[in-house]
Amino acid sequence: MSLLTVGSVAFDAIETPFGKTDKIVGGAATYITLTASYFTKKNNIIGVVGGDFPKEMIDTLEKHGVNTEGLEIKPEGKTFFWSGKYHNDMNTRDTLDTQLNVFGDFDPTIPASYQDCEYLMLGNMVPALQMTVLNRLHSRPKFVMLDTMNLWMNIALDDLKAVIAKADCLTINDEEARILSGDYSLRRAAKTIMAMGPKTLIIKKGEHGALLFQGDQVFFCPALPLEDVFDPTGAGDTFAGGFIGYLASTDDISFDNMKRAIVYGSAMASFCVEKFGSERIVGLTQEEITTRVQEFVQLAHFQI
Amino acid sequence: MSLLTVGSVAFDAIETPFGKTDKIVGGAATYITLTASYFTKKNNIIGVVGGDFPKEMIDTLEKHGVNTEGLEIKPEGKTFFWSGKYHNDMNTRDTLDTQLNVFGDFDPTIPASYQDCEYLMLGNMVPALQMTVLNRLHSRPKFVMLDTMNLWMNIALDDLKAVIAKADCLTINDEEARILSGDYSLRRAAKTIMAMGPKTLIIKKGEHGALLFQGDQVFFCPALPLEDVFDPTGAGDTFAGGFIGYLASTDDISFDNMKRAIVYGSAMASFCVEKFGSERIVGLTQEEITTRVQEFVQLAHFQI
Numbered sequence: 001m002s003l004l005t006v007g008s009v010a011f012d013a014i015e016t017p018f019g020k021t022d023k024i025v026g027g028a029a030t031y032i033t034l035t036a037s038y039f040t041k042k043n044n045i046i047g048v049v050g051g052d053f054p055k056e057m058i059d060t061l062e063k064h065g066v067n068t069e070g071l072e073i074k075p076e077g078k079t080f081f082w083s084g085k086y087h088n089d090m091n092t093r094d095t096l097d098t099q100l101n102v103f104g105d106f107d108p109t110i111p112a113s114y115q116d117c118e119y120l121m122l123g124n125m126v127p128a129l130q131m132t133v134l135n136r137l138h139s140r141p142k143f144v145m146l147d148t149m150n151l152w153m154n155i156a157l158d159d160l161k162a163v164i165a166k167a168d169c170l171t172i173n174d175e176e177a178r179i180l181s182g183d184y185s186l187r188r189a190a191k192t193i194m195a196m197g198p199k200t201l202i203i204k205k206g207e208h209g210a211l212l213f214q215g216d217q218v219f220f221c222p223a224l225p226l227e228d229v230f231d232p233t234g235a236g237d238t239f240a241g242g243f244i245g246y247l248a249s250t251d252d253i254s255f256d257n258m259k260r261a262i263v264y265g266s267a268m269a270s271f272c273v274e275k276f277g278s279e280r281i282v283g284l285t286q287e288e289i290t291t292r293v294q295e296f297v298q299l300a301h302f303q304i
Numbered sequence: 305m306s307l308l309t310v311g312s313v314a315f316d317a318i319e320t321p322f323g324k325t326d327k328i329v330g331g332a333a334t335y336i337t338l339t340a341s342y343f344t345k346k347n348n349i350i351g352v353v354g355g356d357f358p359k360e361m362i363d364t365l366e367k368h369g370v371n372t373e374g375l376e377i378k379p380e381g382k383t384f385f386w387s388g389k390y391h392n393d394m395n396t397r398d399t400l401d402t403q404l405n406v407f408g409d410f411d412p413t414i415p416a417s418y419q420d421c422e423y424l425m426l427g428n429m430v431p432a433l434q435m436t437v438l439n440r441l442h443s444r445p446k447f448v449m450l451d452t453m454n455l456w457m458n459i460a461l462d463d464l465k466a467v468i469a470k471a472d473c474l475t476i477n478d479e480e481a482r483i484l485s486g487d488y489s490l491r492r493a494a495k496t497i498m499a500m501g502p503k504t505l506i507i508k509k510g511e512h513g514a515l516l517f518q519g520d521q522v523f524f525c526p527a528l529p530l531e532d533v534f535d536p537t538g539a540g541d542t543f544a545g546g547f548i549g550y551l552a553s554t555d556d557i558s559f560d561n562m563k564r565a566i567v568y569g570s571a572m573a574s575f576c577v578e579k580f581g582s583e584r585i586v587g588l589t590q591e592e593i594t595t596r597v598q599e600f601v602q603l604a605h606f607q608i
Contacts, residue, residue, distance in 0.1 A: 089488065184393065187529040208512040211529060220603050222524040225491040225515060259606040293608055299524050300604050302563040304597055 002042030003248040004114050004141070005032045005241075006133045007123020008103055009047040009071065013083040014276060016090065016231050024277040025057045027080065028123030028147065031234040034281050035241030035268045036121075037064035038289060039249040044114045046070035046133070050077035050102045060282060069111045077102035090229050091206055110136050118142040119248040121240065122167070124149050127159035134166055143253055145169045145244050146198070147236070150176050165197035168253075171240055173204045186211060187218070200258065202243070204236055212262050214255050221262045222299055224270040224292075231276045235269045238281055242268035267292040306346030307552040308418050308445070309336045310437045311427020311541075312407055313351040313375065317387040318580060320394065320535050328581040329361045331384065332427030332451065335538040338585050339545030339572045340425075341368035342593060343553040348418045350374035350437070354381035354406045364586060373415045381406035394533050395510055414440050422446040423552040425544065426471070428453050431463035438470055447557055449473045449548050450502070451540070454480050469501035472557075475544055477508045490515060491522070504562065506547070508540055516566050518559050525566045526603055528574040528596075535580045539573045542585055546572035571596040 010027035014020065029047045036043050044067045053073065061068055080103035083096040106129060120141040122130040130146065146167035152160045153176065164170055170193065174186060181189035190201050190213040201213040207229070209222040242265035243258075250257055270292060271280045311333035318325045333351045340347050348371045357377065365372055384407035387400040410433060424445040426434040434450065450471035456464045457480065468474055474497065478490060485493035494505050494517040505517040511533070513526040546569035547562075554561055574596060575584045 185529075185531055185533070187531045205512065208509065209524075209526070218529060218603060219606070220513075220526040220529070221606075222513070222526065225489075225494075225522060225524070227489055227491045229489070256607065260608060263606055263608065297608055299522060300606070302523070302525075302567055302604070303560070304564060304567065304601055 001040070001118040001142070001248045001251045002044065002116065003036055003040050003119040003121065003244060004044045004046065004117035005029050005036065005121040005123060006046040006108055006130070007032060007121075007125055007237075008080055009045075009049050009053070010080040010082055010103070012233060012277060013081075013097075014231055014233050015085040017086065017088055018228070018230050019276070021276050023081070025054065026082070026234060026277055028125070028237045030057075030061070031237035031272070031278060031281070032121055032123055032241035032244070033061060033066045034064055034278055035238045036245030036248070037066055038268070038284060038286070039242070039245035039264070041065050042248070043067060043245075044070060044117060046108050046110065046114070048072040048074060048102050048106045050079040051075035053079045064282075067113075070109070070114055072109065074102045084233070086232065090232055108133050108136065115139075118251070119244055120144045121244045122146045122163070123237065123240075127152050127156050127163045130163045131159065131166070134163070143168050143247065145171065145240065147171050147240055148176070150179055153179050161196060167198045169200040169202065170198040171202040171204065171236075171243075173206065173236070177203045190218075202262070204239065206232070206235075210239070210262055210266060212258055214258070217255055219255075219259045219262065221259075221266045221296070223266060224295060224299065226270065226273065229273045232273050234278060235272050238272040239265040239269040241265070263293060263296050264289075267296055305344070305422040305446070305552045305555045306348065306420065307340055307344050307423045307425065307548060308348045308350065308421035309333050309340065309425040309427060309545075310350040310412055310434070311336060311425075311429055312384055313349075313353050313357070314384040314386055314407070316537060316581060317385075317401075318535055318537050319389040321390065321392055322532070322534050323580070325580050327385070329358065330386070330538060330581055332429070332541045334361075334365070335541035335576070335582060335585070336425055336427055336545035336548070337365060337370045338368055338582055339542045340549030340552070341370055342572070342588060342590070343546070343549030343568070345369050346552070347371060347549075348374060348421060350412050350414065350418070352376040352378060352406050352410045354383040355379040357383045368586075371417075374413070374418055376413065378406045388537070390536065394536055412437050412440065419443075422555070423548055424448045425548045426450045426467070427541065427544075431456050431460050431467045434467045435463065435470070438467070447472050447551065449475065449544065451475050451544055452480070454483055457483050465500060471502045473504040473506065474502040475506040475508060475540075475547075477510065477540070481507045494522075506566070508543065510536070510539075514543070514566055514570060516562055518562070521559055523559075523563045523566065525563075525570045525600070527570060528599060528603065530574065530577065533577045536577050538582060539576045542576040543569040543573040545569070567597060567600050568593075571600055
């Protein structure tokens with residue numbers, strides 16, 4: 001089934017204990033569509049970039065089968081830029097600079113050929129803009145997945161709650177789940193957040209794995225313990241891209257299939273952090289992915 | 305097979321966001337032997353208490369099948385006392401008071417009937433004392449499990465390394481693994497620590513689960529996401545008691561059986577935190593344990 005992803009396409013400058021990069025291409029929609037390309041061939045992107053955005057990256061997206069018809073280029077403008085520095089534990093980071101540029105006036109246009117998408121991924125951005133995309137689709141997709149962040153809980157909570165109410169699945173991290181619910185217990189937080197609308201909730205815990213909640217059911221997928229985590233940037237988006245890409249390719253939104261989707265998402269995220277930016281998720285082979293997923297089977301399975 | 309546990313038997317006074325207790329019975333050996341009693345009937349304890357220790361608790365241990373011949377009572381002395389206060393996140397705590405009392409002069413005597421134990425659990429205490437116990441056994445047990453803590457890494461590192469070198473399995477938490485190895489990556493830390501002697505390493509991550517390492521193999525068992533964590537005191541010892549109790553009862557130290565043992569240990573720890581002190585791990589039924597373990601199967605299993 002076809003997947004539509006809306007979100008940022010950006011330049012990032014990243015500093016980690018392992019080194020630093022100049023401006024490299026990042027952004028939620030970049031990571032999500034690149035990752036989803038390993039699962040679904042109907043992979044549409046909506047975003048906006050400036051005239052400074054490298055043609056080669058658009059070629060890379062297209063080589064991965066991403067339909068870039070909805071990637072607006074504003075020749076006079078500059079691409080969204082974010083710069084950050086990770087602490088030694090790689091779990092926390094400081095934002096050094098944010099320049100919204102063309103993303104600040106983003107007015108998403110949905111190409112006619114995208115209107116029939118069955119799976120919609122609303123990448124992390126201003127909640128009102130996520131709602132605009134939903135409203136501009138002529139019919140509601142079969143499955144709407146929403147990503148967001150703590151910033152919007154602080155400055156746009158009403159808009160955020162409105163779009164959360166429309167989503168089938170919300171993905172946030174543990175800190176955000178605690179903020180949104182006002183509850184420290186993730187089990188109780190999940191109940192509170194699912195009561196806001198989404199039938200399914202994913203709570204990401206970084207190096208500690210991810211929890212999938214639906215009704216009274218809960219599934220946990222560990223993160224793969226790696227010798228080196230090189231750069232966590234994009235790991236959450238890569239995880240989401242693997243999850244929604246797998247769901248779209250199998251067109252099965254049962255809880256059992258979502259468990260598989262979480263494992264694929266976690267496997268893809270484990271690749272992402274092995275190199276800077278999106279370097280590691282470009283040009284992966286199916287064999288690498290299959291082998292990595294088997295590592296998760298080894299890691300998590302036991303016989304009682 | 306028979307299990308011998310050496311460790312503290314203590315009074316604890318605990319304060320958590322849910323309330324506070326007066327002096328209640330705690331201590332590593334108490335939690336370990338009570339928990340192991342659900343798995344093995346050859347369950348021997350070595351420890352020391354003062355004249356103030358309640359006869360009812362010794363009765364409780366014996367009702368659980370624990371052989372208390374090695375629990376020395378010093379009528380003129382006072383029992384080891386620890387007092388602590390947990391922070392709101394329940395992952396960190398402050399020690400308010402420590403009175404070693406009779407535990408400060410602990411000189412473990414091994415009853416003749418304990419000499420043939422096949423499984424030995426060295427609960428967290430002064431490393432030199434753990435070594436004394438090993439030396440006083442006429443023959444080396446089949447499987448030696450060692451628990452320790454960051455304090456000994458700071459004040460008795462050489463003694464600690466000597467006893468670690470003698471252990472088959474070491475259990476520590478993630479912070480301690482990082483201190484002991486000098487490496488932030490738990491995967492690399494595990495390699496470094498296993499090179500110190502133990503073939504098997506368990507890294508406990510509290511609410512984030514536990515990792516089991518052996519050679520190049522790694523297994524992860526999640527913690528059960530609970531609505532309320534009432535009191536984490538004793539959770540690590542309960543986990544260890546479930547693990548070594550299951551191993552002793554099955555007499556199978558293969559990696560696959562250790563995976564099962566970790567799941568049983570995690571299930572027992574999930575009970576422990578539901579009430580203050582050891583209250584919840586006294587009088588459990590086999591049915592409760594079986595049901596809880598099935599929750600772990602539901603939580604962790606997926607089909608690829």
